[in-house]
Amino acid sequence: MPRRARPRADAPRAGDEAPEGMPSPRFASWLPAILIVGGVVYDISSPPAYTAAPFFAAAPLVAAPLYPLRLTALTGALAVTAACLLAELHGVRDWAQSATEIATVVTVALLALLISHVVRRGGRRLASARGIAEAAQRAVLPVPPARLAGLDVAARYVAAEQDAAIGGDLYAVQDTPHGVRMLIGDVRGKGLGAVEVVAITVGAFREAAEQEATLEGLALRLERALQRERARRADFEQIEGFITAVLAEIPRGDSLLRLINRGHPAPLLLHADGSVRSAEPEVPALPLGMGDLGAWPDRVEELPFAEGVTLLLFTDGVSEARDAQGTFYDPEARLRGRRFATPVELLDALVADVERHTGGGTTDDMALLALRRAPVTSGAVPEHAP
Missing domain, CATH: 1.20.58 (Methane Monooxygenase Hydroxylase; Chain G, domain 1)
Known part of the structure; x- marks a missing residue:
């Protein structure tokens, strides 16, 4: 060929997925x-x-x-x-x-x-x-057991940034003397500061979930933990000032679900017949960490939670995911009429559906937690029974 500039060598690294139009x-x-x-x-x-x-x-x-x-x-x-x-x-x-x-x-x-x-x-x-990052995720957000106190459990964390393992979203689920208690939340802010607040919040939840007799007391303990962190760090309010969160409790032996929603996307209840119910709070409440703006009693909402019903908790990385036209993802509408054999299958399908909706990626992290009350077989002893 006639002498000319050397060709570029932009070949992708072996083992990586090649973008569209690039060689495999x-x-x-x-x-x-x-x-x-x-x-x-x-x-x-x-x-x-x-x-x-x-x-x-x-x-x-x-x-x-x-x-x-x-x-x-x-x-x-x-x-x-x-x-x-x-x-x-x-x-x-x-x-x-x-x-x-x-x-x-x-x-x-x-x-x-x-x-x-x-x-x-x-x-x-x-x-x-x-x-x-993976070690930090396992330490801060450990994978919950697949079965806990008669409940089938599944959790997912999907980071928006490639190669990131953990960010400002959080979840926790724990069997306590008061029943199975769970938390899902989203810290305002990004980066290491948000991860630090996640660790503080999850740590406070782990301790308070065992000690507090009521869900209201648990929410108050988390509020106090964030207030202590604000007092310790002068830049706390400017960086990560609050957490939207849902606290939930499934009492042992009761077909009941208790919820406190602090400014977070409403959980969904998926029934065996494919119907979906959104557990919207009757009275809106401010996120955790904003107690200095005013004090008010938390209102616990009680819902029936029968055998075969699945509770789905998620962060706004799901509900605010957009497609190319700017349309938000609606998990309630997208899941209605569908049936899933296990919570794991539900979360796998939901993550894949969000990726299809957005065209392959999201701009925000996604934390998801799903629990199903499994039918108790005759003669079986419920797990973690006292």
Whole structure:
């Protein structure tokens, strides 16, 4: 080909999902070899005035993000060797031109080694960061048991940012002397500050859920925990001032559900016949952490919670997910008429449906918690029975 600028090497990393219009990872892994072989064929079959140097220069650049350092070095060595052998095969008529072409391939091969080293080091750091994030998630938001006090349980956390494992959404579920208690919430703010507030809130819930006899007392304890954090941190109010949350309680042995909603999306009750009921609060309430604006008693709402009914709690990453036209996702409408064998199946289907609605991603984290009162078989002893 006539001499021109070297082609770009934008091949995706092996193993990553290729964006639409990009070569697949499997094909991309063969590109360096294809470039070298194609360069040799082109050089042999083209007139002497044309050069295959751009093919040989591109091969190690493409290999750098795809291959380990040794394979990148091998690709560079093969490219330089091919360039030298072809120059010898055709006979060197212009030493300066041939030396420039070979020097170009050598220089690009060395740059490819540097790029490969940087990519590998970045990959190790990313893997370390992922491991730390996953450990933090397991510590702050541990996966609840699949069965708890006669309830089938499932939880999901879907981060909006790629490679993030935890953010400002939270959930917790715990078997207590007062029944199974659960919390789902969304901290105002993002980043490490929000994660810190998540840890404080979940920690306060774990302790208070065991000690407080009423759901109102539990909400008050969480309010006090946030007030203490505000007093400790001067920048608390400017960063993460409040948490929208739902506190729920399923008393042991009762077909009853108690709820306190503090400015959070209403939970859904999914019945075995496919009907869906939204548990909207009768009286709106301010989020947790805003007690300094005024004091009022929490109102607990009681709803029937029979066998086979599933309670679905979620954060606004679900209800505020939008499609390309800006239409919000409506979980109540999208789930109506559908039946799910288990809470796990429900959450899997819901996450997949939100992704389809948004076209593959959301702008906010999603925390989801689902509990189903499983039928008690004859002669069975309920789990965690006193």
